[in-house]
Amino acid sequence: MSSEFHRPVLVREVCEALAPALVRAEAPVFVDATCGGAGHTLAVLAAYAEARPAGPKLRAIALDRDEEALAEARRKLPAEVELVHSSFGHLPEVLDAAGVTAATAILADLGVSSHQLDTGARGFSFQVDAPLDMRMDPSRGVPASQLLADISAGELTQVLRDYGEEPDAARIAAAIVAVRPKTTGVLAKVVAAAMSAPQRRKLGLRIHPATRTFQALRIRVNDELGELDRLLAAAPERLQVGGRLGIITFHSLEDRATKQRFAALTRAEQPPAGLPIAARDLPRPRFVVPGGYRQGAAPGDAEVAANPRSRSSRLRVLERALP
Ligand SMILES: C[S@@+](CC[C@H](N)C(=O)[O-])C[C@H]1O[C@@H](n2cnc3c(N)ncnc32)[C@H](O)[C@@H]1O
Incomplete structure (x- = not known):
C-alpha cells in the first residue's frame, strides 16, 4: 500500500474556481461531497483564509461514503469541519440535517481514491488477489x-x-x-x-x-452514474445565488453526463415561433458556466508528469446566476 492516502488533482484550479463565490458570500458554506483524504478541503480552507483573513467564518461540511476516508479526514482537518458518512446522492438530506438551505460552493471529485485502489483487501485492484468486493461503502x-x-x-x-x-x-x-x-x-x-x-x-x-x-x-x-445523476439534479438547486458547483470527472461517461446537465441548465429559452417576443424579454437562465470554463479546466503538463492519475481529469464549473 502506498504511504500517501490520496494525491488530489487540479488543486489550484479548484481553489481558483470556487474562490469568487466564497469571497463574496456573507455566510459562506463549503461542501466537499467527496472528502477522501481531505486534500481539496484543506486547500479550499487555506485559500479562503488567505483571501479573506478578516472575513466571516467559513462553514465546511465534508462527506464521503467510505468511513476509512472520513477517519483519515478527521485526523487532518480542524475539529470544526463537519464530517458526514453519506453518499452525495443524498446531498439534500445531508444539507437539510445540517440546517443548510443553500451552499456557497460544492465540490465533487468523482471516482475512487488511491487509498481504495491501493488497499488490496478492498477488492478494487487486479494487482493483489483479494475477495472481489469493490464497494466504496x-x-x-x-x-x-x-x-x-x-x-x-x-x-x-x-x-x-x-x-x-x-x-x-x-x-x-x-x-x-x-x-x-x-x-x-x-x-x-x-x-x-x-x-x-x-x-x-x-x-x-x-x-x-x-x-x-x-x-x-x-x-x-457503486451505482456511480446513478449517484452522479442525483448529484447533478440536486446540487445546482442547493447553491446560493452566485454560488458555484465544481465537478472533477475522470472518464467520458462522467464528463458527458456533467457537460450535458450543465448545458441544459444554462441554455437560454428561445422565443416561441411566430410570437412577437424578443429573446431579451424571455427569462434568463438561472445558471451560467463562468467565463473560461466552457471546456472545463484540465491539468497542466507538470501536474500530469507528477501525478499520472490526473491525466484524464477535468474540472467543470457551474454558477447560480444573479436573478
Ligand atoms: C477521488 S477521491 C476524492 C479525493 C479528495 N478530493 C482528496 O482531496 O483527497 C473520491 C472519494 O469520493 C468518495 N466517493 C465516491 N463516490 C461517492 C459518493 N457517491 N458519495 C460520497 N462519496 C463518494 C470515495 O469514497 C473517495 O473517498
Missing part, C-alpha cells in the same frame, strides 16, 4: 462477487459495454459467468484469457486486459 449494497454470482451473461455484456466501453464485452461476459469469480486475481485471469488477440495487442503491455472490466464493475457496484 462496505456497510451497504452488494459486493462485486455477489453481483457476478447472480448476473446473466446478457446483462454483464451490457455492463461491460456501457461502463467499460469494452469491445470484447460479450466474450468476456460469457467467460466470467462460466466461472463466476470470487476474487480479483481469478477475475483478472479469466478476463485476460477471454480477450481476443487484436484487443490485447491494442492495449499493449502497459495496460492490463482487465482494466476496463474492473472499471465497469466498480461503476456498477
